Amino acid sequence: xxxxxxxxxxxxxxxGAMILFMIYLVYRCNQNPVVMVSxxxxxxxxxxxxxxxxRNNMTSTGQKVRIERLGDQFSFQVPExxxxxxxxxxxxFHHTADEKLDIQYHPSQQADGNYLLPIDKKMRGDYRVxxxxxxxxxxxxxxxxIKL
Numbered sequence: 001x002x003x004x005x006x007x008x009x010x011x012x013x014x015x016g017a018m019i020l021f022m023i024y025l026v027y028r029c030n031q032n033p034v035v036m037v038s039x040x041x042x043x044x045x046x047x048x049x050x051x052x053x054x055r056n057n058m059t060s061t062g063q064k065v066r067i068e069r070l071g072d073q074f075s076f077q078v079p080e081x082x083x084x085x086x087x088x089x090x091x092x093f094h095h096t097a098d099e100k101l102d103i104q105y106h107p108s109q110q111a112d113g114n115y116l117l118p119i120d121k122k123m124r125g126d127y128r129v130x131x132x133x134x135x136x137x138x139x140x141x142x143x144x145x146i147k148l
Contacts, residue, residue, distance in 0.1 A: 039099075054132070054141035058082075065131050065142045069119070076107075076115040076131065083113035085135040091117065096126040123148050 044051075058064070063079035076091065086109055095101035101122060107115045126147050133140040 050139065051141055054139040055143075057138045058140045058142050061140075065144070067129065067144055067146065069146075070116075072119050074117045074119060076117065078113040078115065078131075078133070080113055082133060082135060082140055083109070085137070086133055087136060088134045089115070090130075090132045091115075092130045092132075093123065094128045094130065095123075096128060098125075101125070119148070 061079060061081055063081070065079070066075075066077040068075045068077075078086070078089070089107055089109070091105040091107065093103045093105075101124075103120055103123065105117050107117065126145070129144040129146055131140075131142045131144070
C-alpha cells in the first residue's frame with residue numbers, strides 16, 4: 001500500500017506555503033505609507049550645517065521663542081534682539097503622524113515681536129514646530145513640541 005503523504009509532498013506544500021506567506025507580507029508592506037518628515041528630506045540634509053549654525057545662533061542669544069495657546073490662536077513671542085533685525089520668518093507645524101496635517105505660516109514682521117497665528121480646525125495631535133528666522137547678518141532656528 002502506498003503512503004498518502006510522501007515526504008517530498010510535505011516539502012513542496014511547505015515551500016508553497018512559505019511563498020504565499022512572503023507574497024502576503026510584501027502586499028501588507030505596500031499598504032502602509034512611508035512617512036518622512038518632509039518630501040525634500042535629502043535636499044535638506046545637504047544644507048544641514050546651516051541649520052546647525054542657525055540653532056547655535058539662537059542658543060547664543062540666551063533667549064527662546066515662546067509659544068502660547070490663546071483660545072483659537074497661537075501667540076509666538078520672538079526675542080527683541082532677533083525681532084529688530086528680522087527680515088523673514090517661517091513657522092512650520094509638522095504633524096508627527098500625518099504629513100497631510102502639516103501647516104506653514106509666513107507671518108509679516110511685527111514691531112513688538114508678538115505674532116498671532118490662527119489654529120486650523122483640523123490640527124489635532126502632536127506637532128513639531130519649526131521657527132526659522134532670517135536676520136540681516138544671521139539666521140536663527142528653533143524647534144518646539146506642542147500637543148493639540
